[in-house]
Amino acid sequence: MRTTYFQQDVLLIILCPIVGFLIQAFLGGIAKKKLGPSSTRNLFGFMAVLAVAVPFVVTLRVLTNFGPVSSPLVVPLAPWIDLNSFRAPFEFLIDPLSLTMLLVITGIGSLIHLYAIGYMAKDKDFTRFFTYMNLFIAAMTILVLANNLVLLFVGWEGVGLCSYLLIGFWYKDKANTIAANKAFIVNRIGDFGFMIGLFLLYCLMSSKAHRHTRFLSYDVLRTSIETFHNHPAIVTGICLLLFVGACGKSAQFPLYFWLPDAMAGPTPVSALIHAATMVTAGVFLLNRLSFLFVFSPVACGVVAIVGAFTALFAAVIAFGQTDIKKVLAYSTVSQLGFMFVACGAGGFSAGIFHVVTHAFFKALLFLGSGAVIYAMAHNQDMRNYGKLSKYLPITFICMLIAFLAISGIPPFAGFYSKEAIIGDAIGNQVFGGSGINLVTVAGYTALFAALLTGFYMARLTWLTFLGKEERWRSISTDHSHHAEAVPTPALEVQDAFGFFASEPLQLEEEDHEELTADHNPKEVPLIMSLPLVVLAIGSIAAGFLLNGKLVNWLQESVQTLPFHEVSWVTPAGITAGVLGILVGIAVYFQGLPQKEGWDIGKWSRFRVWAGSQFGYDKAVTGGACASGNDIANFLSSQFERWIIEGVLGGIARTAKRIGDLIKTTQTGFARLYAAVILCGVIGLVGWIFISVRGGF
Amino acid sequence: MTGVPLIGYLALSILMFCIGAVGVVIRRNPIVIFMCIELMLNAANLAFLSFARYQPWKPAVGQIPTVNAYDVRGQVMVVFVMAVAAAEVAVGLGILMAIFRLRDRVDVDDLNTLSG
Amino acid sequence: MNLLVFAVLASAAVLAALGVILSKSAIRSALSLVLNFMLLAILYFTLHSETLGVLQVVVYTGAIMVLFLFVIMLLSTQGNINLTESRDVKKIVGGLAGISLAALIGVQIYLPLASVPAPQFHAPQPIGPSYGAPEPLGLALFTRYGYPFETVSLLLMIGIVGSIMLAKRRVR
Numbered sequence: 001m002r003t004t005y006f007q008q009d010v011l012l013i014i015l016c017p018i019v020g021f022l023i024q025a026f027l028g029g030i031a032k033k034k035l036g037p038s039s040t041r042n043l044f045g046f047m048a049v050l051a052v053a054v055p056f057v058v059t060l061r062v063l064t065n066f067g068p069v070s071s072p073l074v075v076p077l078a079p080w081i082d083l084n085s086f087r088a089p090f091e092f093l094i095d096p097l098s099l100t101m102l103l104v105i106t107g108i109g110s111l112i113h114l115y116a117i118g119y120m121a122k123d124k125d126f127t128r129f130f131t132y133m134n135l136f137i138a139a140m141t142i143l144v145l146a147n148n149l150v151l152l153f154v155g156w157e158g159v160g161l162c163s164y165l166l167i168g169f170w171y172k173d174k175a176n177t178i179a180a181n182k183a184f185i186v187n188r189i190g191d192f193g194f195m196i197g198l199f200l201l202y203c204l205m206s207s208k209a210h211r212h213t214r215f216l217s218y219d220v221l222r223t224s225i226e227t228f229h230n231h232p233a234i235v236t237g238i239c240l241l242l243f244v245g246a247c248g249k250s251a252q253f254p255l256y257f258w259l260p261d262a263m264a265g266p267t268p269v270s271a272l273i274h275a276a277t278m279v280t281a282g283v284f285l286l287n288r289l290s291f292l293f294v295f296s297p298v299a300c301g302v303v304a305i306v307g308a309f310t311a312l313f314a315a316v317i318a319f320g321q322t323d324i325k326k327v328l329a330y331s332t333v334s335q336l337g338f339m340f341v342a343c344g345a346g347g348f349s350a351g352i353f354h355v356v357t358h359a360f361f362k363a364l365l366f367l368g369s370g371a372v373i374y375a376m377a378h379n380q381d382m383r384n385y386g387k388l389s390k391y392l393p394i395t396f397i398c399m400l401i402a403f404l405a406i407s408g409i410p411p412f413a414g415f416y417s418k419e420a421i422i423g424d425a426i427g428n429q430v431f432g433g434s435g436i437n438l439v440t441v442a443g444y445t446a447l448f449a450a451l452l453t454g455f456y457m458a459r460l461t462w463l464t465f466l467g468k469e470e471r472w473r474s475i476s477t478d479h480s481h482h483a484e485a486v487p488t489p490a491l492e493v494q495d496a497f498g499f500f501a502s503e504p505l506q507l508e509e510e511d512h513e514e515l516t517a518d519h520n521p522k523e524v525p526l527i528m529s530l531p532l533v534v535l536a537i538g539s540i541a542a543g544f545l546l547n548g549k550l551v552n553w554l555q556e557s558v559q560t561l562p563f564h565e566v567s568w569v570t571p572a573g574i575t576a577g578v579l580g581i582l583v584g585i586a587v588y589f590q591g592l593p594q595k596e597g598w599d600i601g602k603w604s605r606f607r608v609w610a611g612s613q614f615g616y617d618k619a620v621t622g623g624a625c626a627s628g629n630d631i632a633n634f635l636s637s638q639f640e641r642w643i644i645e646g647v648l649g650g651i652a653r654t655a656k657r658i659g660d661l662i663k664t665t666q667t668g669f670a671r672l673y674a675a676v677i678l679c680g681v682i683g684l685v686g687w688i689f690i691s692v693r694g695g696f
Numbered sequence: 697m698t699g700v701p702l703i704g705y706l707a708l709s710i711l712m713f714c715i716g717a718v719g720v721v722i723r724r725n726p727i728v729i730f731m732c733i734e735l736m737l738n739a740a741n742l743a744f745l746s747f748a749r750y751q752p753w754k755p756a757v758g759q760i761p762t763v764n765a766y767d768v769r770g771q772v773m774v775v776f777v778m779a780v781a782a783a784e785v786a787v788g789l790g791i792l793m794a795i796f797r798l799r800d801r802v803d804v805d806d807l808n809t810l811s812g
Numbered sequence: 813m814n815l816l817v818f819a820v821l822a823s824a825a826v827l828a829a830l831g832v833i834l835s836k837s838a839i840r841s842a843l844s845l846v847l848n849f850m851l852l853a854i855l856y857f858t859l860h861s862e863t864l865g866v867l868q869v870v871v872y873t874g875a876i877m878v879l880f881l882f883v884i885m886l887l888s889t890q891g892n893i894n895l896t897e898s899r900d901v902k903k904i905v906g907g908l909a910g911i912s913l914a915a916l917i918g919v920q921i922y923l924p925l926a927s928v929p930a931p932q933f934h935a936p937q938p939i940g941p942s943y944g945a946p947e948p949l950g951l952a953l954f955t956r957y958g959y960p961f962e963t964v965s966l967l968l969m970i971g972i973v974g975s976i977m978l979a980k981r982r983v984r
Contacts, residue, residue: 699815700818703922703925703926704818705855705859706921706925707822707918710917710918710921711829712826713914714913714917715833716833717913718833719832719833721902721909722833722906722907725838727880727883727884727887728838734845735829735845738849738872741868742856745859745861746859749859749860749861749936769952771863774861775864775949776961776964778867778868779964779965779968781876782875782968783970785879785880786971786974786975787971787974787978789883789975789979790974792883792887793883796887
């Protein structure tokens, strides 16, 4: 009874965005022709928001019906892969973890959809944008609700696809499509690991004489602890391979470099997909499989140390960035690193806690930066900003809240989750005893990264909103040409104020209006500022409202390792945040320091180096491209010539020769054919006569 | 017609069929070729009907031979053959007309554009 | 007596059939074919298949052969319909092939028939009162053979449409 009740709700949650996607995809173009762009925008924008808001409301209802202490509930919907030895149906899992993720996805998703109506208002591909956005929400809900790893993989690939489509949304600019391709390809590398991990898990589970055929479903997996216990090496392998997948999706160190380029997409996309939801899928995966990871201290150690290194590495890179969205992108990478530290330390639910709070303040930061970019004629270079608090008061206050939240200042949201992470890591018992181990090192590293977080966020805030001068006032052609010398490629071609170019190059010629000295920034419209305010409230309140409660609640679905309390973590965390901010203020109080100015030649070597990601991106991308090129060259020169031309061409030539030979019998004389048929009949009858009847 | 054995009808059928087949091979006029095909079809019809007439049939004890007891399969087959022949003639002659519109002379040996 | 009548009818039919393939003129061929069909209709009557005999006259000699003659007339106004049939090797080969085919099939059929002593192969069987009447035939067509019957009617309709499309002049 209970199951059927939830069945409808789950169906509603999944179908709403899918239906929205179909409507946008198939009726959007027609509507634009029939109704005109303006009413299409109102109608389809509203529908897009509805397709995400309804699942949010339904999720809330499920939450109230589910109750605080219920055990996880499997909701089967339909059969899918149905073999004798293996089944993976369309079945969904309602438990604290999936509900938490659902609330984040649909809640923040609907706010960002609302914001995007304003942000994308003038784009001619308005409905295409919301087509992809709704499809993304659909895929993401499938990802978090799935009750088996195969179905999860469907959502996993679906969000990857939407990410690709949305990064390359303004596809006429080649840089955007390159960024989209990069994201997709790097994700493939991660998915490769994920799939191999999945196959390994399949082998491990299917080799056991198992009562269940649904052995990739979580509820079955959780009861197979004995199997995991008996095969520690295989479990470690599975965990590490799945972690490779998580690294790809969540932009961790070896595979992080697609995320900064992903900022080429529209800002709402950056906020929703590349900050708040999709990139947390890796953390979610680790949480879902926490019962697996707790069996492998090695895998946990690797997760923690990779996370910590990423947190530190990305935070350092953030100092070399001048593009406001790039700074936030590296900040996202860094914060995701924190979440992985939590997972590695066995405090999986602390990671989810940070996912929730991070979703609030990072979405807010991105939407705020979108508002700034919107107000500043689509110029994203922070060196052109300054004193914007005067023009954008609402945005400024919201961004300030988010800044304090991400820096870990109490009582804002980030403080609680970050403190939980660092506490878990430093006091971990992953390797049994206390003492110094990999995870503890990761904890200390994370603490230092927290300090850097405060520092670079202060840099962003002061360069953008505060400082002493409105730097775009002194803009000259000289400056704007230097702006192109930023080590990162200029991803968006900027043009007319408030105009979103689907055809940037063409518009550039028509009415190219750059950020000029007499530009007056305007505050964004209500439809865009409303989500900002809501998210700001969330950034303040989410921390102390959920602190402790969320972690307790998640205990039902997430397994955690014990850790001992470290009393000095809280003050240390606060100190790190405050110290970072203070240093930041001290450096950037005046605005743009001379040594970080327009002339990159005067920058410190280290900063330039950090700005170019220490050459990592270039080495990996360039190396991969070069070796791919070599392979392709080899294939085209040798393989093509000898194998394709020789063997396949030889087969074709032989076939042609045989054909030519046989062709001569096709004279085209109908009577000859008839005569041949006649002869055939005679032969056949004669054969029957002789062989079947045996002659006279 | 009592007194005539089955083999008589069959012999006629065989002869007509073979004459038709020979005609298809030796004649160049497409209309005559069509006629030969009709001849062959009719030969087959004759065979069907004679087999139907001569088929062994034993009524059960006490059963009065009624219409339904007799098998009409042979006759049904002939009806179908006639219908198919009619369709074939209609289409074939239509094709002939279409070809005549393009050429002065119709000789099947001239229509060899399909040669390889 | 019956055998004699049959022999006359049969040999006439064979001669008519030979006339179809041997006469030079297409019209003569067609008329020979008409004669052949008429004789066949009589033979159907001797087999007690009266309905089909009537159908043979109406459909073949009445409709199909008229169509043939009509086409021949139509075409002979436009061009030389009497092709000069050259004496080539095909004729000899064809004739030989035909004779051998006839011999083969004949032997094939004669031998098993001759080896069966049962009288039913040598004399017609007793028949019911309405054998060959339209009623049982129609009944069978519309009941047991309904599906093939409908298929054949579809075939005919397609044939009609197709021949109209082929024969009509292209309007440019």
